[in-house]
Amino acid sequence: MKLQVALDVPTLADALELARKVADHVDILELGTPLIKAEGMSAIGAIKAAHPDKLVFADLKTADAGELEADLAFAAGADLVTVMGTADDDTISGAVEAGKNAGMRVVADMITVVDGRVERIKEVSALGVDFVEIHAGLDEQARPDYTIDALLADGREAGVPFSIAGGVSVDTVASVEEAGAEVAVVGGSIYNADDPGAAAKAIRDAMGQGAAASTGSA
Numbered sequence: 001m002k003l004q005v006a007l008d009v010p011t012l013a014d015a016l017e018l019a020r021k022v023a024d025h026v027d028i029l030e031l032g033t034p035l036i037k038a039e040g041m042s043a044i045g046a047i048k049a050a051h052p053d054k055l056v057f058a059d060l061k062t063a064d065a066g067e068l069e070a071d072l073a074f075a076a077g078a079d080l081v082t083v084m085g086t087a088d089d090d091t092i093s094g095a096v097e098a099g100k101n102a103g104m105r106v107v108a109d110m111i112t113v114v115d116g117r118v119e120r121i122k123e124v125s126a127l128g129v130d131f132v133e134i135h136a137g138l139d140e141q142a143r144p145d146y147t148i149d150a151l152l153a154d155g156r157e158a159g160v161p162f163s164i165a166g167g168v169s170v171d172t173v174a175s176v177e178e179a180g181a182e183v184a185v186v187g188g189s190i191y192n193a194d195d196p197g198a199a200a201k202a203i204r205d206a207m208g209q210g211a212a213a214s215t216g217s218a
C-alpha cells in the first residue's frame with residue numbers, strides 16, 4: 001500500500017514547506033482542492049518540479065467538463081487527478097479519455113456517496129477509472145458518530161482497486177492496509193501535527209513498510 005499526503009494548506013509556499021518535511025516518508029503528494037483553487041493549476045507543476053521522484057495527485061474533484069479539467073491538470077504536471085464519483089457518467093468518461101491520452105491516471109472520488117456506494121463504485125470502475133477513492137470528507141468526519149469502518153467495509157465488498165480517505169491516522173492506517181487499499185490518504189493527521197515529518201514517518205512505520213520507495217506507479 002502506498003501513502004498519500006494531502007497538502008490541504010492554503011498557499012503554494014505552505015505546500016512546498018509541508019512537502020519538504022514529509023516527502024521522505026510518503027509516495028504521493030496531493031494538492032488539495034482548496035490549494036488548487038487558491039493557487040491555480042500552476043501549483044501542480046511547482047510541486048512536481050520540487051519532487052520529481054514522487055507521484056503528484058491533483059484533487060480537482062471535477063464535477064463537469066471532465067476531459068477539459070483533467071487535460072489541464074495533466075498538462076500542468078499531474079500524475080493522477082480526481083473526478084467526482086457523483087458526476088455524470090460522460091464527465092467521468094471524459095476524464096478517463098484525458099488520462100488515456102496523457103498516459104496518466106484518473107481516480108473517482110466517492111465523497112458524498114453513502115447510500116448505494118458499492119453499486120456506484122462498480123459503475124465508475126466500469127467507466128475506466130484507475131481506482132476509486134472511498135472518502136468521507138472533512139464535514140462528514142466532523143459528525144460525532146463518524147468512524148472509518150463503513151469505508152473499509154465498502155472497499156472490501158466492492159472488489160475493485162481503491163484508496164481510503166477520511167481522517168486516516170496512525171491508529172487506523174493498519175486497518176486500511178488490511179482492508180486491501182492500494183493507497184491510504186492522510187491529511188489532517190500529518191498537517192495538524194506539531195512535527196509533520198515525524199507524523200508521516202509514524203504512519204509509514206505503522207504500515208510496516210519502512211521508508212517510502214520511489215514511485216513509478218500506484
Ligand SMILES: O=C(CO)[C@H](O)[C@H](O)COP(=O)(O)O
Binds near residue numbers: 138141
Ligand atoms: O480531500 C479531502 C477533503 O475533501 C482531504 O484531502 C482528505 O479527506 C484527506 O484529509 P483527512 O485525512 O484530513 O481526511
